[in-house]
Amino acid sequence: MKQIIPKDIQDQAVVIPGSKSISHRMMICASLSSGTSNIENLLQSDDINLTMGALKQMGANIEYLKDHHYKVLGFGGTPHNCDSDIYLGNSGTSMRLLAGIAALGNTRYALTGDQRMCERPMIELLDALNMLGIDATSQNPNGTPPVYIRGGSREGGAVNIDCSKSSQYLSSLLMMGALMKNGLDISLDSPPVSSPYIDLTIDIMKKFNVKARQIDTTHYKVAGEQTYIPGNFFVEPDLSNAGYFWAIGAITGKMIFVENISENSLQGDLKQIKILEQMGCTLKIENNRIGVCGGTLNGIDVDMADTPDAVPAIAIVASFAKGKTRIINIEHLREKECDRIDAVSSQLIKMGITVTQGSDYLEITGGTPKGARIETFNDHRIAMAFSIPGLLVNGIEIENETCVEKSFPNYWNIFEAL
Numbered sequence: 011m012k013q014i015i016p017k018d019i020q021d022q023a024v025v026i027p028g029s030k031s032i033s034h035r036m037m038i039c040a041s042l043s044s045g046t047s048n049i050e051n052l053l054q055s056d057d058i059n060l061t062m063g064a065l066k067q068m069g070a071n072i073e074y075l076k077d078h079h080y081k082v083l084g085f086g087g088t089p090h091n092c093d094s095d096i097y098l099g100n101s102g103t104s105m106r107l108l109a110g111i112a113a114l115g116n117t118r119y120a121l122t123g124d125q126r127m128c129e130r131p132m133i134e135l136l137d138a139l140n141m142l143g144i145d146a147t148s149q150n151p152n153g154t155p156p157v158y159i160r161g162g163s164r165e166g167g168a169v170n171i172d173c174s175k176s177s178q179y180l181s182s183l184l185m186m187g188a189l190m191k192n193g194l195d196i197s198l199d200s201p202p203v204s205s206p207y208i209d210l211t212i213d214i215m216k217k218f219n220v221k222a223r224q225i226d227t228t229h230y231k232v233a234g235e236q237t238y239i240p241g242n243f244f245v246e247p248d249l250s251n252a253g254y255f256w257a258i259g260a261i262t263g264k265m266i267f268v269e270n271i272s273e274n275s276l277q278g279d280l281k282q283i284k285i286l287e288q289m290g291c292t293l294k295i296e297n298n299r300i301g302v303c304g305g306t307l308n309g310i311d312v313d314m315a316d317t318p319d320a321v322p323a324i325a326i327v328a329s330f331a332k333g334k335t336r337i338i339n340i341e342h343l344r345e346k347e348c349d350r351i352d353a354v355s356s357q358l359i360k361m362g363i364t365v366t367q368g369s370d371y372l373e374i375t376g377g378t379p380k381g382a383r384i385e386t387f388n389d390h391r392i393a394m395a396f397s398i399p400g401l402l403v404n405g406i407e408i409e410n411e412t413c414v415e416k417s418f419p420n421y422w423n424i425f426e427a428l
């Protein structure tokens with residue numbers, strides 16, 4: 011349990027670690043190549059360790075050099091046989107992206123995770139793989155992990171998938187499809203949630219010389235028989251994690267910069283600065299850093315379908331704002347590390363804030379948050395977001411604070427150094 015002690019902070023700049031989403035993707039693309047890649051500023055966290063462990067089991071040679079710099083010798087287009095289960099904790103990105111990679115192998119892969127991962131959806135991806143002639147099954151009738159993938163058919167072709175619960179399914183098919191004979195022609199029932207993560211996948215594949223494209227919001231294509239080319243890569247800072255510091259700027263009225271980031275980043279959670287600006291914050295966008303400073307905060311209506319990971323931090327800012335904030339189109343938040351709609355709502359209510367929730371929205375009436383012991387549900391984003399009000403309010407305590415290791419192991423050091 012961590013007690014947060016209120017304190018006066020100054021205007022300042024923070025340096026945060028590399029992006030989790032980019033780190034997963036670069037490790038996977040490098041492993042799919044046939045030569046040596048260098049990846050600098052890789053995020054070192056539980057989830058990235060799980061992806062690296064899996065890729066090693068599949069035959070990649072991954073060596074840590076120093077200072078977040080890794081050397082990867084890929085296994086080429088076909089993962090090696092793998093007798094033991096691949097354990098992926100509660101990393102949805104690892105589970106969904108690597109299921110597609112397993113489908114490129116010649117034997118059976120068993121992908122499993124912790125108790126929560128075994129409740130998170132996978133059936134839509136398994137159905138799509140089966141449509142492509144790949145034997146993909148689950149131990150559970152509802153399709154949740156453990157899942158068993160037996161590669162074999164690399165024909166590719168047309169496939170349909172439902173991405174209303176996760177964009178990670180589509181990222182998986184795109185990365186895998188480039189190595190199939192006929193590529194993939196992927197149609198969706200409706201536009202995917204979390205769509206900026208798909209743009210990120212396509213962009214990182216491009217850095218490895220592999221092309222995939224969006225035809226329209228429900229149609230994607232990737233040509234087959236492409237080759238992932240190794241190279242030297244750099245992981246930019248994680249903009250989901252930048253959001254906690256921007257939110258601190260918002261509620262304290264201090265200018266908090268996050269260093270080494272650009273307004274041209276493809277990370278969807280860059281959008282947090284626009285949301286905070288709409289709530290009354292001032293932005294400073296400089297050459298290589300972006301700062302947010304709070305003013306009089308007001309509630310807003312905001313669609314966060316594209317930026318699910320930013321919801322807890324924005325909800326905290328909303329609890330300090332004047333009036334109501336409605337965060338809509340976030341049903342997929344119920345499928346994350348915990349049911350995040352419920353977690354945000356229950357913990358804000360504990361802090362004396364009025365919150366109502368619907369199946370796909372949160373409505374927060376700003377007020378005067380008070381101290382509370384915060385249950386994190388083993389969700390890093392709940393732990394980090396709810397630490398923020400502790401800078402202003404007495405009595406905030408965060409249970410199981412080490413859960414931040416999923417994506418941001420040195421969060422508490424940076425937070426405490428503010």
Ligand SMILES: O=C(O)C1=C[C@@H](OP(=O)(O)O)[C@@H](O)[C@H](O)C1
Pocket residue numbers: 030031032102103175176177178181203204207318319342
């Ligand atoms: O592809 C990715 O790197 C991610 C996609 C998002 O998930 P969904 O697409 O399941 O919403 C996001 O919540 C997750 O933290 C990372």
Ligand SMILES: C=C(OP(=O)(O)O)C(=O)O
Pocket residue numbers: 100101102103104319346347391417
């Ligand atoms: C949902 C998240 O990650 P994942 O889906 O990879 O578990 C997250 O980091 O907030």
